[in-house]
Amino acid sequence: MDLSNNLLIGFQTALTLKNLYLCFLGCLWGSMVGVLPGIGPLAGIALLIPATYGLDVTGAIIMLAGIYYGAMYGGSTTSILMNIPGESASVVTCLDGYQMTKKGRAGAALFIAAWGSWVGGTLSVLGVMLLAPTLANLAMKFGPAEMFSLLLVAFVLLGSLGTGSFLKSMAMIVLGLLAGTVGMDNLTGAYRFTFGIRDLFDGIGFVPVAMGMFGIGEILAATEETLVHEFYKPRLRELLPNKHEFRASIGPILRGSGLGFFVGLLPGSAHVLSSFLSYIVEKRLSKKPEEFGTGRIEGVAGPETANNAATGGAMVPFLALGIPTGPAIAVMMVALLIHGVRPGPLFISEQPQLFWSLIASLYIGNIILVALNLPLVGLFVNLLRVPFRILFPIILLVCLIGTYSISLSRFDLVVLLGSGVMGYVFRKLRYDLAPFVLALIIGPTLEESFRQALMRSGGSFSIFWGSPMALSFLAIAAFLLFWSLLRSLRREKEKKG
């Protein structure tokens, strides 16, 4: 079936009243989650997993994707109006966005952020549509050796693109991989690291760990900060940018779309990385780089477009290969698994209606978000009038109940709290948390591929370099590892010297 027919089928499903309503709900909740510091897209998706139990899988994925997208839109609102990033990918928007607010150009900044997000989101969905089926077809030729090598590249990339040092990121990855071995071994049925605790027989739950580290851990860290809120509430008629601002934002938006999409393909904190990279690129290309940080529209347009485009990019390996490249996408994967759907190479061919409905809903969601985020900016900002000391106990309670609802297990709550403490401690020690949670969820696939490859080859490692694809991936992984280690050692020498 060709592209246009598939898309038409997708729109037919996505444009039903029920699915439109779910898309709207997801976008609204996502925008609110994006605005509120202390609760990011990961917690926003995880908290609504129980709400999807009564839905069919198409409705569930449409709503969850809406939350994911919405959070990226919402995060820019508080960055621009209050110098508080709603979520980590919007940190860089504070630099010029808030300065524009101080100059009375808040409306223009918000408009361009929303407009850029729409362009970036729409172009990246186009990329998903074109790239994901091709990648899925290619991945169907993968054997365990190719899968193992590809995942190795993903992990080394995750380590080298992390915000901290390479060794620290690798330590978190290896710890996460080790945590992923807890429970029953799928190939032999043997129990590992369970210490006789029945609740550990199925392994450590991913959602409690992710919610703990990113939800509870974030709250614990946030209670130490004093947030001084200065509110600026733009009126609807002040939202339009002038001709110069609009013209100046075209280049950054187009560049941000491409950059964000390709960075989104990479594992790790793609949204954060894409927005920072976009800011650096725009500053380098600008004729007046010294003005960045004083309210340049390019400093808002590029990063906000890039972080939204990264959302689409992240969907490609997730849907085509079953590899979640970020913590929020990993939680979406868990939600799909609960509904009996497994993203991966066979997903598009076995569930084409679901895939194309999701694509269509991403287009629709982008339109809904632009319509929501501009007129309702006052409402979203008012959420922040609620003092944090009222909000955080509510968020804590919601995290606890949301986690409990997944398997009605008190042990999950113990894991949640333990992970929260761990997340808080590692934040203080300046370790990146995303590598740990990604390794926890992808690790079992890495191990299974490794062991299956050896079983297939009768114990010979030549299976890894016998296949051209596996050999290429291994070579890339080796190069990245070597380069990252060298770079890390050079940085350590510079710090000491």
Add this chain to the structure above:
Amino acid sequence: MGSLIFFLAGVFALSMSIRLPLGTMDKPGPGIFPLILSGLLSIIGGLLLLFETGSGKMHWSRLIREKGTVWKIILLSAVFIAAFEWLGYLAASTLYLFFLFWGVCRFRAAAAVALTAIITVSSWYFFGTILGLQLPAGPWRL
């Protein structure tokens, strides 16, 4: 500090992994992957211990003195988790929220009671009725 955590975790996991069956090269056992990972973790932890320049060190005495709010939240959450199924959702969340608002957020008692009542009832309705979650009823079957 972080590097020590990794090193010790690696050594501990190594000691547990060697007790698992390693299998053979053509049939790798359940112990082989944890063994490789724990060895790797010990090495990385050791390297971090050698190379860390001092950024991100934890000062334990200051941590205990100055992070009172964090400790209170952790303790209250632990008590909530322990009592949740036994007391039931309504009672447990009422006590949890009250002590958070009054003891941690320093609201006056009356304000803490009002906030607790509103949030507990709304959340009970939202989780129990709208989302249809099975929340523990406790001894009073609420």
